[in-house]
Amino acid sequence: MSQFKEVVTLRAGDADGNCMVARVDTAQGRRIHAIGVPQDNSSRTGPTWAYLFDNGGMTLIDAGATGSYEHLANGVEATGFQVRDIERVIITHGHQDHDGAAGQLAQEADAEIWAHDIYARLLQYNPWDIQRNPSSPLQKEMQRVVSADKVGNSGEAARQSAGYAERQRRYVETRRRFQVSRNLRADDAEGELTFLHAPGHSPDEICVTLDGLVFTGDHVLPEITPHPTTKARFSAEIRKIMPEHYHNEDEYYGLATYLRSLRLIANLGEGVAVMPAHRLFSKGRFNFETTRRAEDIIGHHATRLGRILHRVGDEPTTLEHITRGVFARRKLIGGNLYMALSEIVAHIELLEDTGDLEVSEDMRLRSMGSENYKQLISELG
Numbered sequence: 001m002s003q004f005k006e007v008v009t010l011r012a013g014d015a016d017g018n019c020m021v022a023r024v025d026t027a028q029g030r031r032i033h034a035i036g037v038p039q040d041n042s043s044r045t046g047p048t049w050a051y052l053f054d055n056g057g058m059t060l061i062d063a064g065a066t067g068s069y070e071h072l073a074n075g076v077e078a079t080g081f082q083v084r085d086i087e088r089v090i091i092t093h094g095h096q097d098h099d100g101a102a103g104q105l106a107q108e109a110d111a112e113i114w115a116h117d118i119y120a121r122l123l124q125y126n127p128w129d130i131q132r133n134p135s136s137p138l139q140k141e142m143q144r145v146v147s148a149d150k151v152g153n154s155g156e157a158a159r160q161s162a163g164y165a166e167r168q169r170r171y172v173e174t175r176r177r178f179q180v181s182r183n184l185r186a187d188d189a190e191g192e193l194t195f196l197h198a199p200g201h202s203p204d205e206i207c208v209t210l211d212g213l214v215f216t217g218d219h220v221l222p223e224i225t226p227h228p229t230t231k232a233r234f235s236a237e238i239r240k241i242m243p244e245h246y247h248n249e250d251e252y253y254g255l256a257t258y259l260r261s262l263r264l265i266a267n268l269g270e271g272v273a274v275m276p277a278h279r280l281f282s283k284g285r286f287n288f289e290t291t292r293r294a295e296d297i298i299g300h301h302a303t304r305l306g307r308i309l310h311r312v313g314d315e316p317t318t319l320e321h322i323t324r325g326v327f328a329r330r331k332l333i334g335g336n337l338y339m340a341l342s343e344i345v346a347h348i349e350l351l352e353d354t355g356d357l358e359v360s361e362d363m364r365l366r367s368m369g370s371e372n373y374k375q376l377i378s379e380l381g
């Protein structure tokens, strides 16, 4: 890639990049260390990539998952630096595979935590509770389908989700004690870094640009399409602590929001290289992408919107029927069912807003025969 002068593997990890440490030298000569921090629960996304570089002080972008601090510290040492050299950790968004190890790092390194302005305000809450607080009849229907799912509620799946729930509880507990030193806003800058607010996968997601690169967190990933949020409504409690300019949740949640934020990254220009938080390396090779990847993800969702609309057709049908038609059976087992359903709900919400689809009171979906969503996609910015 022309954005890079050199890419050196400092420590080989496994084929998916777990425990790998690499160095990417930018065309401007800056050394960026990429550390593949394993997650101790099995995750389809693979390790979290943390990035360490000098920008008027050693800066780390993302810290890795809850329980992964030792892996992170070990990776930092393999770069030739020490944990105590780190002056600040920038968190791309408040999901446990990114900030789970940040508290321990901040403590050991005496480092500052920086994140988007919304991040600190939501620290007291489990991010998934905000999403699961159903804000529409369609979201209630989604929860009804999940609880009625016999396969998902049995044996191993239930044990797994119990383990998951325990992990989330520990995570939220730890996070409550974080001290955020700097609340970043869109277009803030620090030295050579600029910050972009890119909500949609998470309301507090930021992307960070440096030397013709953009660190995208989970906003833009190679190989996999990040999970968009469904629309959300803050509880009365959250509304009370949120300044008024954050009260329009539709600016921070949902597929349309996510697509707008993808356009923001695509508009950085084609020559900008993506440094993702997952899948930088997998199946034994690097996945170097440019901002064109953001364009491809927009295309993926455009195709999926069309496919869902086509499947809905003009005979009334159900959310469950559509979801089971779009996803393969193996992707609908256990916790995956919720993810698949919410992915479909995110698309249906957008199609409802554009008037292409109607959800009746008895939760039947019907196509209106229009394809207004295409205009929304073309007018993203």
Ligand SMILES: [Zn+2]
Pocket (backbone or CB within 6 Å): 093, 095, 201, 202, 218
């Ligand atoms: Zn995430």
Ligand SMILES: [Zn+2]
Pocket (backbone or CB within 6 Å): 045, 095, 097, 098, 218, 277, 278
């Ligand atoms: Zn992630």
